[in-house]
Amino acid sequence: xxxxxxxxxxxxxxxxxxxxxxxxxxxxxxxxxxxxxxxxxxxxxxxxxxxxxxxxxxxxxxxxxxxxxxxxxxxxxxxxxxxxxxxxxxxxxxxxxxxxxxxxxxxxxxxxxxxxxxxxxxxxxxxxxxxxxxxxxxxxxxxxxxxxxxxxxxxxxxxxxxxxxxxxxxxxxxxxxxxxxxxxxxxxxxxxxxxxxxxxxxxxxxxxxxxxxxxxxxxxxxxxxxxxxxxxxxxxxxxxxxxxxxxxxxxxxxxxxxxxxxxxxxxxxxxxxxxxxxxxxxxxxxxxxxxxx
Ligand code: B12
Numbered sequence: 298x299x300x301x302x303x304x305x306x307x308x309x310x311x312x313x314x315x316x317x318x319x320x321x322x323x324x325x326x327x328x329x330x331x332x333x334x335x336x337x338x339x340x341x342x343x344x345x346x347x348x349x350x351x352x353x354x355x356x357x358x359x360x361x362x363x364x365x366x367x368x369x370x371x372x373x374x375x376x377x378x379x380x381x382x383x384x385x386x387x388x389x390x391x392x393x394x395x396x397x398x399x400x401x402x403x404x405x406x407x408x409x410x411x412x413x414x415x416x417x418x419x420x421x422x423x424x425x426x427x428x429x430x431x432x433x434x435x436x437x438x439x440x441x442x443x444x445x446x447x448x449x450x451x452x453x454x455x456x457x458x459x460x461x462x463x464x465x466x467x468x469x470x471x472x473x474x475x476x477x478x479x480x481x482x483x484x485x486x487x488x489x490x491x492x493x494x495x496x497x498x499x500x501x502x503x504x505x506x507x508x509x510x511x512x513x514x515x516x517x518x519x520x521x522x523x524x525x526x527x528x529x530x531x532x533x534x535x536x537x538x539x540x541x542x543x544x545x546x547x548x549x550x551x552x553x554x555x556x557x558x559x560x561x562x563x564x565x566x567x568x569x570x571x572x573x574x575x576x577x578x579x580x581x582x583x584x585x586x587x588x589x590x
Contacts, residue, residue: 308337308345317351318361328354349416352383382409385417387427395431398452399444406459411466420467420500424493424584428456432489457489460496470502477503478526478558480512482542482566487534490564494530497587503528515548521556528559530587533566543570550578561590 314334315322328334329344334354336344355362356379381390390409397405413423432453439449479495481488488510495507506524508517520526529549536542546562553560554577562572563581574580581590 308347309351310346311344314346314351333357347416347418349383352379352416356380356383382413383416385413385419385422385426387430391427391430391434394427395434395452398431398435398455399438399448401451401455403455403459406455407462410459410463414463414466418468420493420497421584421588424497428460428489428493429584432456453489457492460489460492464496464499467496467500469499473499473502473504475503475528476506476524476526477528477530478506478508478517478520478524479530479532480508480514480517481510481532481534482536482545483511483513484537484541485512485533485535485566486510488532490534491530491532493584494532494563494587497584498530501588514545515552517549518552521552521558525556526558528561529553530561530563531567533562533564533570536566536569539569542566546570546572553577561587563587 309317311322311325311329315325318325325334326344329336334346335350336346339345378389378393381387387394394406394409397409410423413427414420417423435444435449435452438444439446444452477498479491479498481491491507491509495505498505506520506526508520514531531546531549533542550560552558559577559579561579561581563586567580572578572580579590581587
């Protein structure tokens with residue numbers, strides 16, 4: 298069965314693949330039958346391809362690599378990093394991405410994110426397995442005094458900008474009816490996870506109202522009156538004053554109850570609040586949970 302992200306991804310036909318690799322359609326068929334070129338088969342028996350199938354083929358058959366938009370890491374094509382990127386394993390990619398973020402190399406950062414998306418069509422993989430560990434490492438470097446506050450700002454802002462720009466190439470369903478409100482509490486400056494939550498919900502087909510940083514959560518009744526969101530997602534990373542956040546949370550939950558909206562909360566800041574899950578309130582942990590919520 299196809300997963301949600303694959304359902305919305307643009308598959309290539311055998312004709313498209315033949316055109317890209319500059320061979321006959323019959324050759325494409327022969328390669329797939331010989332197991333050289335992977336594909337998925339539709340219910341009707343047609344072969345469909347994703348960029349990652351072509352990319353895996355090109356890694357094995359170098360002659361065809363020139364036909365594909367394999368990523369150039371700096372001045373040259375690094376096949377080891379490309380192979381990792383294609384497999385969706387990030388052992389070498391994480392330190393590389395971290396280094397480039399610290400150097401504010403927005404071109405390479407953007408290139409990697411866009412390529413990863415084009416190959417895997419899976420934002421969860423990118424957010425949970427690449428961006429989250431890199432941001433954590435940036436935080437650790439700052440804690441150890443290896444990065445100044447300004448350097449930490451520059452690196453995280455470079456990543457945030459690339460995440461926002463990547464959204465342009467992400468495939469979203471055209472008809473979006475159900476509305477979702479995404480916010481952080483009023484003391485919160487960390488809005489990168491909330492941005493990622495927004496993007497995942499858009500991929501799922503929701504129309505997202507995103508208020509981001511420093512939203513006075515208890516004072517959002519006008520949002521419910523004007524837009525009638527059916528769901529609300531809160532990301533909380535840093536809680537400075539637990540009492541204040543608890544009060545905001547309580548008021549927001551009250552608004553959700555009155556307006557029959559489900560409330561989903563995530564992030565390490567939530568650990569500092571007293572919450573009781575029920576039919577209306579859900580504690581989420583990872584971006585994967587956002588896709589399944
Ligand atoms: C970038 C950053 C900043 C940037 C934020 C820029 C921006 N626009 O977001 C700036 C420079 C503004 C900043 C400011 C501060 N920061 Co800061 N920051 C970070 C950093 C490096 C990355 C944060 C981030 O985006 N992480 C990526 C997310 C995805 O990871 P995560 O938060 O762990 O989230 C995971 C889960 O919690 C979950 N999740 C999160 N939200 C949601 C929501 C839903 C619905 C779901 C399902 C899941 C989910 O998803 C992730 C999956 O594993 C972290 C380091 C770190 N360890 O994260 C420090 C960090 C969070 N910051 C910290 C601190 C102390 C501060 C400041 C107080 C510094 C200061 N003295 O001024 C201020 C606080 C400002 C405020 N009031 O909010 C501490 C927090 C410690 C704590 N928990 O008490 C950290 C951990 C750094 C550290 N090692 O000490 N920061």
